[in-house]
Amino acid sequence: MRAESIRTYKVLHTWVGIVSGMGLFIAFFAGALTMFEEPITRWATPPGSAPMVPLAETEALVVDTLAARPDAARDFTVHLEPTEAEPGRLTWHVRPEGAGEHAETGGEHYYATRDASGALVVEEHHPATVGSVIDTLHRVVGLPVDGDPTRAVMGILAILYALALFSGVVIIVPSLVRDLFALRTGKNLKRMWMDAHNAVGVLSLPFHVVIACTAVTFAYHDVIYLAQDALVHEGELATAFRPPPPPEGTPRERDPAELLSPAAIVAVVQETAPSFAIESLQYIGVTGPRAMVRVWGKDPAAISPRAPGGFAVVDPYAGRVVNTAFMPGAQSPPNLVVSSFFALHMGAFGGALIRWVYFVLGLAGAWLFYTGNLLWVESRRRKARGAGQPDQPRAVRAMAAATVGVCVGSVAGLAGAIAASKLFAGALDPLLAYYGVFFVALGWAFAVGGARASVHLLGLAALLAFAIPLGSLVGWLAPGSGLWAHPATWGVDLGALALGGAFVAMARATARRARDGAPDSVWALPARGPAPAEVAQ
Amino acid sequence: MKAATNEVGGQATPGTQATPGTETAPGTKPAPRPREARAKSAPASKRAASRHWVSKTLAGALLGLVLALGVSGVVAELAGAVPLVIRAQLVMWLVVPVWLTVFASVYFFRTGARAWVGLGAASALVHGLFFALRAL
Structure with missing residues (x-):
């Protein structure tokens, strides 16, 4: 030199x-x-006052909650083993208008539970923000x-x-x-x-x-995708990233009373991946034609696609695994390569x-x-x-x-x-x-x-x-x-x-x-x- | 990458003096000298080290990105069998490592002009390859 x-x-x-x-x-x-x-975050969360609805009674809680608050159907979560950070069995987050993907703390947070007489109670709560402040x-x-x-x-x-x-x-x-x-x-x-x-x-x-490489990519991935879409992908990127249309004959509206129970959904995933430790079920658009549940969990023996672990996508009405592209241990090699970039930055393995x-x-x-x-x-x-x-x-x-x-x-x-x-x-x-x-x-x-x-x-x-x-x-x-x-x-x-x-x-x-x-x-x-x-x- | 750009720098205009004029003692021949001797001429090359920052940095930042996008295009063409939804992610992740390696290596070029010529030529080559592969 x-x-x-x-x-x-x-x-x-x-x-x-x-x-x-x-x-x-x-x-x-x-x-x-x-x-x-x-x-x-768990350390900073005050102890909850509301009793936790038992997992076996969650089906009815979901139906009652969606009847009372139809807007929750967009995206809500059922926690299998709630920690100190979760106030109830069922929670959802109404994000502020135009909020980005990382807006975990803004907007309104709700949880659903039952009072002593068994009546549905929906309350707003304020999660501890210190964890996401550190992250920001x-x-x-x-x-x-x-x-x-x-x-x-x-x-x-x-x-x-x-x-x-x-x-x-x-x-x-x-x-x-x-x-x-x-x-x-x-x-x-x-x-x-x-x-x-x-x-x-x-x-x-x-x-x-x-x-260094992952941080620069996190900063500029939008711009890079845009440039590559024009130069390399001939403008087809938006179509490729859009989820596929629901299969023919899928009803336009679904009745949440027909949802499989959380235990049944867990069983579907556990059958294919016994070592996958499931933590929560994220229900997305369950009253619409694209109803799906992300079954979130961790597998310490595998690479986690994201910092909080990974998920299998399950059809909550038909009870079958639709997609394992983000599921630890079940990813295709190209997906695994992409996930490893995230995991290597976030220590998620x-x-x-x-x-x-x-x-x-x-x-x-x-x-x-x-x-x-x-x-x-x-x-x-x-x-x-x-x-x-x-x-x-x-x-x-x-x-x-x-x-x-x-x-x-x-x-x-x-x-x-x-x-x-x-x-x-x-x-x-x-x-x-x-x-x-x-x-x-x-x-x-x-x-x-x-x-x-x-x-x-x-x-x-x-x-x-x-x-x-x-x-x-x-x-x-x-x-x-x-x-x-x-x-x-x-x-x-x-x-x-x-x-x-x-x-x-x-x-x-x-x-x-x-x-x-x-x-x-x-x-x-x-x-x-x-x-x-x-x-x- | 490091060696490659270094070579491009060396070949672009072989024999050009590292520091045009100013600091060289009168009578010093601005002809090519052996690598070792040139490295030891402290005052001249010390001055050279402080030169061309803007031009080299711009070449590294801009042409490095152009080159990296070209490389990602070539890889995307070669990996055509992988579905677009995942191929697009793979080649997106490829850009920054290539870009940063080229960018960081740009200061091996002796002058800003050589950096522009060298990286420009490399970019043209890679993009030519990309369009050739696409036309196939």
């Missing part, structure tokens, strides 16, 4: 890294948390709403991320064998950080290649073990971008020559403050959002809690400088992380307090406790460095000399 190319790619790596690093940090930290979106922050790199413009921004950052990966590999290839397993922990701290940055980057490279692996890889990715910024700062550091400490360049101070403010601020914000979803349930939108903490943290970082703010904000992140199990503890000890603790989601509390402990350790190490580390650094407290101007802006 020409030395000139390597120099070019070094410059490229520096600048795409510094532009995209902080956004990617948020996306990766939030993305690591999305591995546990389901338990977090992940999908659009810390922006509030997942829409076309924010996804385009995410796509640009993902392209920069891809360029950073490629250039990082080009830079390290010539010295790969020599440097990969070297961790030179000596006087030269920058050397050590760079060694660690390189080792983590190279060892998790396959994960990053997958994430291999069950809990892979979710933990992805959690660690996500955190390692966030760490990679954080260290990238640290190295940028370190490379531009002004060293002391002779007596007195030099002022660090303005750009270096600003970047140090921004890195700490954005990265640690987003971590604190996410912890705050989760804690608030229980402590202030219904009173404070978790998204507002996130932005409140995030912007205060960012402002604080610029006000007091990176060295001080890094200690303060890590302390804040620890406090907010500890507030997560605190809410559960209060709910457990004092159920009258209005808080709650679900025995099934103690993992969320333990995880937060562990993260909080890690933040405390980092805060202490950071404080030590600020006190005892090299004084000619942007990370040093100016206490030992006359205080230089330290406010970055």
Whole structure:
């Protein structure tokens, strides 16, 4: 490889890294948390008051509900084994007009149950939004709403991320064998950080290649389909994606009283796939000619086509499996290839073990971008020559403050959002809690400088992380307090406790460095000399 | 991909000096030199590394996408036996990996002009192949 190319790619790596690093940090930290979106949502859902209608009586519940609320026939779900997150056996979601496919939280949510006398009760409920807030922050790199413009921004950052990966590999290839397993922990701290940055980057490279390619595709698939439809598919794409017309002789209107029972529908699918663990039945258009039920579930031994698992399509009147294109373990090879792209991004294969692996890889990715910024700062550091400490360049101070403010601020914000979803349930939108903490943290970082703010904000992140199990503890000890603790989601509390402990350790190490580390650094407290101007802006 | 574009860059105008003029010491012959020697001429090539960012980036972004769409067309033609509903998804997923690989490799070209010529030629080739396959 020409030395000139390597120099070019070094410059490229520096600048795409510094532009995209902080956004990617948020996306990766939030993305690591999305591995546990389901338990977090369950953790944040208050205990339900309505009794669950037994599964055997669900048939009648469906008929009564559709008689009372015909609009529910468009799309409703029967939960076989409802968790804390589901208020009733039967739920549906009326999406706001023109809402996108990811609008899980907007609109109105209803559930149907029966009162003590057996009469039908339909009530609106407000599901815990914190899980989808985390997911949104992940999908659009810390922006509030997942829409076309924010996804385009995410796509640009993902392209920069891809360029950073490629250039990082080009830079390290010539010295790969020599440097990969070297961790030179000596006087030269920058050397050590760079060694660690390189080792983590190279060892998790396959994960990053997958994430970069899938993220860019998620951002721009609509445009790509449009271009390919014109260029490659001769405008036939819309027809191909349209579902086939119902067979001749299908009645235009169906009577839900003739629906097979949920147990019978489950039996139809279970017969063909015994290892498929069925969780819910999604009824779509059951009073119309295209009546179908998506039988959702998971198969830990197979690749899941989507993050929540996959589904078999069943005709709920005839009782036969219509389509297994999205069913784990039953897909055709081409469908499996496409599903694997989703599964590889979302860690939707291999069950809990892979979710933990992805959690660690996500955190390692966030760490990679954080260290990238640290190295940028370190490379531009002004060293002391002779007596007195030099002022660090303005750009270096600003970047140090921004890195700490954005990265640690987003971590604190996410912890705050989760804690608030229980402590202030219904009173404070978790998204507002996130932005409140995030912007205060960012402002604080610029006000007091990176060295001080890094200690303060890590302390804040620890406090907010500890507030997560605190809410559960209060709910457990004092159920009258209005808080709650679900025995099934103690993992969320333990995880937060562990993260909080890690933040405390980092805060202490950071404080030590600020006190005892090299004084000619942007990370040093100016206490030992006359205080230089330290406010970055 | 990396090697291929590199070769295209090398062949497009062989022997052209990496950095036209300015930084070269007077009397230095702007003739082709062995690869190693050229790599070691730090000042000249250092300057070259900071050149052509806009032109190379545009070539990588735009022609990389054109090339990737062409590759997806060729694959779609070759995979004609797969039903359109799934073939369309497969070739959609193909675009971004090809695009990003080409885009990221574009900085191996010595100049922006070479990048445009090289990627333009590759795109023309792939799209020619696509239309030939379709006409068959």
